Each structure stands twice: as structure tokens, then as C-alpha cells.
Amino acid sequence: MTAEEKLRDQGCQAKAAGARLACMPTDIKNAALLAVADALEHNAGAIIEANAWDQAEAAAGGMNAAMLDRLILDEGRIKAIAADVRTVAALPDPVGEIFDMRTHANGLVIGKKRVPLGVIAAIYESRPNVTVDITALCLKAGNAVILRGGKETIHSNRVLVNIIHDALTRSGISPEAVQFIDDTDRALVPVLLHMSDLIDLVIPRGGAGLIKSVKETSTIPVVAGGIGVCHTYVDAAAKIKDAVAIAYNAKVQRPTVCNAMDTLIVHQAVAEEYLPLIAAEWAQAGVEMRCDERALAILSGRPNLKLAAAEPDDWSREYLALIAGVRVVDDLDGALRHISAYGSGHSEAIVTEDYSNAQRFLNEVDAAAVYVNASTRFTDGAQFGLGAEIGISTQKMHARGPLGLKEITSYKWLVYGSGTVRP
Numbered sequence: 184m185t186a187e188e189k190l191r192d193q194g195c196q197a198k199a200a201g202a203r204l205a206c207m208p209t210d211i212k213n214a215a216l217l218a219v220a221d222a223l224e225h226n227a228g229a230i231i232e233a234n235a236w237d238q239a240e241a242a243a244g245g246m247n248a249a250m251l252d253r254l255i256l257d258e259g260r261i262k263a264i265a266a267d268v269r270t271v272a273a274l275p276d277p278v279g280e281i282f283d284m285r286t287h288a289n290g291l292v293i294g295k296k297r298v299p300l301g302v303i304a305a306i307y308e309s310r311p312n313v314t315v316d317i318t319a320l321c322l323k324a325g326n327a328v329i330l331r332g333g334k335e336t337i338h339s340n341r342v343l344v345n346i347i348h349d350a351l352t353r354s355g356i357s358p359e360a361v362q363f364i365d366d367t368d369r370a371l372v373p374v375l376l377h378m379s380d381l382i383d384l385v386i387p388r389g390g391a392g393l394i395k396s397v398k399e400t401s402t403i404p405v406v407a408g409g410i411g412v413c414h415t416y417v418d419a420a421a422k423i424k425d426a427v428a429i430a431y432n433a434k435v436q437r438p439t440v441c442n443a444m445d446t447l448i449v450h451q452a453v454a455e456e457y458l459p460l461i462a463a464e465w466a467q468a469g470v471e472m473r474c475d476e477r478a479l480a481i482l483s484g485r486p487n488l489k490l491a492a493a494e495p496d497d498w499s500r501e502y503l504a505l506i507a508g509v510r511v512v513d514d515l516d517g518a519l520r521h522i523s524a525y526g527s528g529h530s531e532a533i534v535t536e537d538y539s540n541a542q543r544f545l546n547e548v549d550a551a552a553v554y555v556n557a558s559t560r561f562t563d564g565a566q567f568g569l570g571a572e573i574g575i576s577t578q579k580m581h582a583r584g585p586l587g588l589k590e591i592t593s594y595k596w597l598v599y600g601s602g603t604v605r606p
Contacts, residue, residue: 551576
């Protein structure tokens with residue numbers, strides 16, 4: 184059997200298993216998820232050992248330290264992953280929900296019932312925790328899943344999928360509902376993306392190159408996102424102490440992820456007071472600041488700062504590193520124009536005590552998540568109470584923001600009559 188034939192066979196297995204999973208009782212799905220969570224913790228040693236191989240190979244291949252951090256699975260992270268799986272198990276099952284029922288003048292009772300999408304293919308890079316997050320959400324929502332992780336996490340993913348398969352088998356769910364592409368040959372990706380008769384949705388997670396390639400190649404509907412050029416705007420009416428804490432968290436807490444802040448925008452009325460304060464905090468964390476002329480004029484000559492003049496392309500960069508653009512604007516309108524021009528529609532924040540400005544920001548900024556007085560780092564399925572996420576969509580169809588259980592279901596219309604015919 185060729186690699187292409189094997190891949191198609193996996194698609195057939197997923198489709199058949201997905202049809203069975205769609206009708207699976209909630210208690211069985213929950214028991215399976217709890218078994219997965221327990222198995223992850225029980226097999227933490229094997230996971231960490233496999234992950235060490237991935238780290239070593241990635242380091243030998245020249246991956247930088249910031250990106251290597253995305254690969255790491257230690258005991259603490261494994262416990263956190265298991266906890267997220269248990270959270271998904273505890274969430275209400277969306278499958279079978281009846282909603283929007285109403286009786287029409289002709290006597291028909293019409294409404295909707297929530298159903299699984301079917302088979303979801305996930306193509307992703309770097310973070311092996313994604314393997315578990317996606318699997319847990321798909322299983323709970325009654326979807327089969329085909330996983331295609333990056334070669335940089337192949338050893339970790341093999342062990343994780345084996346653990347998942349064992350737990351599913353012991354719980355009475357076919358392990359064929361979770362398919363893993365164990366071949367890292369990129370030539371198989373276009374084959375996968377043309378299996379529209381077997382796969383209902385493709386979700387890519389990774390860099391701009393991966394997402395662009397998937398969207399251009401796929402004959403299957405794609406929900407894409409994850410590219411986050413995120414901004415924090417410090418308004419004239421901001422609490423300076425809060426603004427320092429929020430910008431520090433948004434940039435430093437985990438700089439290699441899509442909801443980390445890329446550009447700090449500051450109202451000119453508070454720039455002289457605020458910028459030296461955040462610059463001093465960022466300096467301790469090693470943040471490089473790429474500044475416009477006004478920000479550079481305020482900060483130049485201060486000790487221990489990593490400063491550079493911003494280039495035009497810097498404003499549209501997703502840095503995924505300890506680098507931040509810094510821009511001073513005249514007013515809220517200037518901040519809104521900048522975000523409109525350079526934002527990716529992911530996560531945007533304003534720090535202000537002015538209610539009108541906060542409402543304008545919420546109303547006028549076009550993004551999946553818009554914040555007032557909070558860090559953009561909260562754009563995350565677990566943080567939003569979804570248990571985990573299958574991805575973060577910056578599209579508007581069919582879902583937007585963190586994709587949880589309801590976002591990976593569809594619905595069908597239910598129509599009840601009593602011998603009713605159309606006149």
C-alpha cells in the first residue's frame with residue numbers, strides 16, 4: 184500500500200468511526216476522556232522521554248530557544264493538559280441540543296438539533312499539547328479527527344496518540360476515530376486536502392506560510408486563524424499602573440504564542456510618563472523595542488534599554504519573540520486607524536477609564552476578541568471556559584475566536600407536522 188493509499192484508508196476509517204461516534208452517549212464519551220486524562224499522567228515518563236528526542240532534534244536543527252519552549256512537555260505541562268481534558272469532559276455535551284423550536288401558523292413545529300460536523304482534519308506545528316486538545320474536543324463533540332502534526336514533534340505525538348488509542352479502546356470507543364498521520368512527508372498534505380469526500384473541515388494551526396498553503400490548496404472548507412498581530416492601546420485616561428502590568432503580561436508572559444502583544448500604542452498625553460515605566464519593566468525581561476520617532480525621542484538615552492527605530496514592515500509583524508513595536512498616537516482615532524491598517528483580526532486591547540472610549544474601541548475594532556483593561560493573553564479556549572480549543576479563528580464564517588465544542592458542530596432542521604401539506 185502506498186503512502187497515498189494508506190492516507191485514504193485512514194480517511195475511510197475515520198469517516199466510519201465518526202458515524203458511530205456521532206451517536207455515542209455522553210457518559211461513554213466522558214468516561215473515555217477521563218481515561219485519556221488519567222493515562223496521560225500515568226505515562227508522563229514515556230511522554231517526557233519522547234519529547235526529549237524532539238527537543239534534541241529541534242535544537243540540532245537550529246530552532247531558537249523561544250520556539251523550543253513551545254515543544255517542551257514536562258510534568259507540569261502534562262498535568263495541565265490532563266486537567267484541560269477533564270474540563271472538556273465536565274462541559275455540557277452540545278450534540279443533540281434542541282433549540283429555536285417554534286410553531287408556525289400552518290401548524291408545523293420547526294427547530295434545530297445540534298449535530299457533529301463529521302471528520303475534522305487538523306494540520307499543526309510545534310506544540311504537542313495541541314494533539315490532545317484537538318482530540319478531546321473532537322471526541323466530545325462527536326467528530327472523528329485526522330491529526331497531522333509537524334515533524335518537530337513526531338516522537339511526542341506518536342506516544343500521545345498511542346496513549347489516546349489505548350484509553351479509547353478500554354472505554355468502548357473505536358480508536359479509529361482518532362487517526363494520526365505518522366509520515367512526515369509534506370507531499371501527503373495536498374493529498375489530505377483533496378479528500379473532500381471523506382473530510383468535512385480542515386483546521387490549520389501554525390505560521391502564515393502553513394495557513395496560506397492550506398487555504399490555497401484545500402478543496403475542503405477551511406477554518407483558519409492563529410496569526411495574531413495583536414495590539415494594546417494605552418489611552419489618555421488609562422490607569423498607568425494597570426497599563427504597565429497589562430502590557431508586560433501581554434508581551435512577556437509567553438511571547439511565542441499568537442495572542443501575545445506585538446505592538447504597543449500609546450496616547451501622546453501619557454507617553455512621557457508611561458513609556459519609561461513599561462520600558463524599564465520590559466528591559467528586565469530582555470524585550471527589544473522598535474519605536475516610532477516620538478517613542479524613540481522619549482526613550483533614547485535611558486540606560487539598559489534595547490531600542491531600535493521601527494521599519495515600515497515592523498508594524499505588520501507577528502514577532503513570536505521578545506520584540507515589540509511601540510508607537511505614539513495623537514488620540515483614539517489614531518490608534519483605531521493603526522489597528523485597522525495592521526491588525527490581523529485576532530485580539531486587541533484598550534487600557535482606559537473612559538467609558539465612551541472603551542465603548543468606541545469595542546464597537547469599532549474588528550477582531551475576534553476585543554478587550555478593555557485586560558491582557559490579550561486571555562484569548563484561549565481554556566481561559567474562555569471552553570476547556571480547550573481546536574484553534575483560534577480570525578475568520579467570520581462559520582466561527583470566530585477560540586473554537587470550542589459548539590464551534591465544531593453544525594445543526595439540522597427538525598420539522599414536525601400532522602399530515603401537513605403545502606398549499
